[in-house]
Amino acid sequence: MSVALDIVTIAAISAGALFFLAGTVGLLRFPDPLTRLHALTKADNLGLGLVVLGLLPQAGSLRDGLKLVCVWLLVLLAGATVSQLIARAALASEASDQRGEFL
Amino acid sequence: MTIAAALEIALAVLVLGVAVWTIAARETFVAVVGFVAYGLLLALVWVRLDAVDVALTEAAIGGGLSGVLLLGAAARLRTTEVRAAAEAPGKILRIGAALLSAMVAAALAAGVLLLPDPAPTLAPAVAANVAATGLGNPVTSVLMAFRAMDTLLEKIVLLLALIGVWSLAPDRVWGGHPGPRHQADPLGVLAYLARLLPPVGIVVGIYIFWTGADQPGGAFQGGTILAAMWLLVIMAGLTDAPPVSRRWLRLVLIAGPAVFLLVGLTGLLMGGAFLAYPVAYAKPLILTIEVAMTLTIAVTLGLLLAGAPERSAGR
Numbered sequence: 125m126s127v128a129l130d131i132v133t134i135a136a137i138s139a140g141a142l143f144f145l146a147g148t149v150g151l152l153r154f155p156d157p158l159t160r161l162h163a164l165t166k167a168d169n170l171g172l173g174l175v176v177l178g179l180l181p182q183a184g185s186l187r188d189g190l191k192l193v194c195v196w197l198l199v200l201l202a203g204a205t206v207s208q209l210i211a212r213a214a215l216a217s218e219a220s221d222q223r224g225e226f227l
Numbered sequence: 228m229t230i231a232a233a234l235e236i237a238l239a240v241l242v243l244g245v246a247v248w249t250i251a252a253r254e255t256f257v258a259v260v261g262f263v264a265y266g267l268l269l270a271l272v273w274v275r276l277d278a279v280d281v282a283l284t285e286a287a288i289g290g291g292l293s294g295v296l297l298l299g300a301a302a303r304l305r306t307t308e309v310r311a312a313a314e315a316p317g318k319i320l321r322i323g324a325a326l327l328s329a330m331v332a333a334a335l336a337a338g339v340l341l342l343p344d345p346a347p348t349l350a351p352a353v354a355a356n357v358a359a360t361g362l363g364n365p366v367t368s369v370l371m372a373f374r375a376m377d378t379l380l381e382k383i384v385l386l387l388a389l390i391g392v393w394s395l396a397p398d399r400v401w402g403g404h405p406g407p408r409h410q411a412d413p414l415g416v417l418a419y420l421a422r423l424l425p426p427v428g429i430v431v432g433i434y435i436f437w438t439g440a441d442q443p444g445g446a447f448q449g450g451t452i453l454a455a456m457w458l459l460v461i462m463a464g465l466t467d468a469p470p471v472s473r474r475w476l477r478l479v480l481i482a483g484p485a486v487f488l489l490v491g492l493t494g495l496l497m498g499g500a501f502l503a504y505p506v507a508y509a510k511p512l513i514l515t516i517e518v519a520m521t522l523t524i525a526v527t528l529g530l531l532l533a534g535a536p537e538r539s540a541g542r
Contacts (some may be wrong), residue, residue, distance in 0.1 A: 201423065208416040 129181035137180030157214035161207045168203035172196055186221035233277055242268045255308060257303040262297060266290035279443035280366045283435070287451040295458070296532055342488045357419040361510030363441030368510025370445065371513045377463060385527050386480060393471055394506045396536035402472030403532035403540045411464040421463030428456035436521045450524030457529045468533045470540035476526065487516050
């Protein structure tokens, strides 16, 4: 049974690491802030979610597992809020650039 | 080479890389972002060194509050950045500074690596006496019982730093509201976060303070999280920073050191030494001091980041 749990852990964490890699490559290669934010959310939501899912079988008790899920939910909340704020700031600076104003 | 050793080497290389990148950055904002990342990586290093309390403090202060403080400073300095870059020191001075820093780092590394094995340490003495304080976390027992004097003096230094920040206020707004009045769309995302996160943050902060008695944690880390929640609410415009001349604010600021001093003087009268705790009451006394200190730290750190008064108290 523990071997099966270990295999689930390794598979889920590897998949999560893959999403983190994809998000980082997107952050480095995409042309403008909005597309980069789009890439980052993949790392935040799916990458961390899969890592947490992989760590759940290794958690000692139900409380530790719930704490891991809470960490993921808090990161989701923070990531979503910050992405919105950065996107609005990027849009505003694009608009003022097009109008030819100084920031 | 084990996986753990490879991970630690990778972490060390990453920390050095981020440090070099932070110093080499051309814009202040970029350097501040590098500094925040550096603080978080250092927190990981502390965890690898089994110093989880220090890691919590590093993540909260180095990665969190210092980052906010430096971002605010970078924003204020943006207008003068071009002129400041023109006055940057020349290449020879910078190379000299780099060489001096490298020599100091090498001397420190040599000092640590040449320690005898096992290194001289007071940890066994602490472990032998932890039971007398009634606490389970040896770090908290050192902070609050064996070296309580240092902790008391640190809290007073925090107050002095806050007074230093307040002294930057112009005469006409003396004692007024610190920092600008933040405005944010009340139906927007930041206001939403400032309504949703503080209840969670307050519970987490009080939990980290409470669990510091037996697990990694403590008053300082808990107070920092409470300060961060207060700052979030201020930055979203949902509340205003109170004028620094308010009596309740100043009473909360001195509550921590005052309770600490009171307990210390009581120990002088009853136990024969300043800050001596009678063994039967050690844990309740320590917890009382920590409750007052958590409140004081939360308000002090919040006000330190809010800045010097900029608007008069009448408004």
